Amino acid sequence: xxxxxxxxxxxxxxxxxxxxxxxxxxxxxxxxxxxxxxxxxxxxxxxxxxxxxxxxxxxxxxxxxxxxxxxxxxxxxxxxxxxxxxxxxxxxxxxxxxxxxxxxxxxxxxxxxxxxxxxxxxxxxxxxxxxxxxxxxxxxxxxxxxxxxxxxxxxxxxxxxxx
Numbered sequence: 001x002x003x004x005x006x007x008x009x010x011x012x013x014x015x016x017x018x019x020x021x022x023x024x025x026x027x028x029x030x031x032x033x034x035x036x037x038x039x040x041x042x043x044x045x046x047x048x049x050x051x052x053x054x055x056x057x058x059x060x061x062x063x064x065x066x067x068x069x070x071x072x073x074x075x076x077x078x079x080x081x082x083x084x085x086x087x088x089x090x091x092x093x094x095x096x097x098x099x100x101x102x103x104x105x106x107x108x109x110x111x112x113x114x115x116x117x118x119x120x121x122x123x124x125x126x127x128x129x130x131x132x133x134x135x136x137x138x139x140x141x142x143x144x145x146x147x148x149x150x151x152x153x154x155x156x157x158x159x160x161x162x163x
Contacts, residue, residue: 044069
């Protein structure tokens with residue numbers, strides 16, 4: 001894929017997790033968490049149709065999103081200088097998990113049109129405003145397009161009359 005080799009290691013791992021999720025029949029979303037130095041602390045993927053997962057990680061239900069898979073690996077703490085890298089803009093569930101986990105930065109490759117307007121949450125809720133992370137995204141070009149389309153393939157195949 002054009003531009004892949006120029007990406008940060010965190011983006012490359014998130015994309016690999018998204019592809020793995022897709023290949024295994026899940027919604028194609030992947031995520032990675034890095035510390036302030038860029039060291040990868042945790043990585044995960046969507047696991048909604050998986051029949052098993054590593055200990056302590058959700059699988060086989062609609063809560064098993066990629067960001068949840070990553071954030072659930074963290075002990076209680078402050079992560080203001082950590083970054084979650086996700087191939088799709090976090091939904092309401094995952095945004096809430098980011099806020100609750102105290103992660104300070106969210107980078108996303110593609111917008112999720114299902115959750116347009118979610119960035120207005122800090123204006124409606126003081127707790128959300130207090131913990132709202134810096135949000136960087138979406139990317140542009142072929143990688144952003146790939147990250148936007150991959151989840152849609154699952155929805156088309158499983159909910160829209162696909163093959």
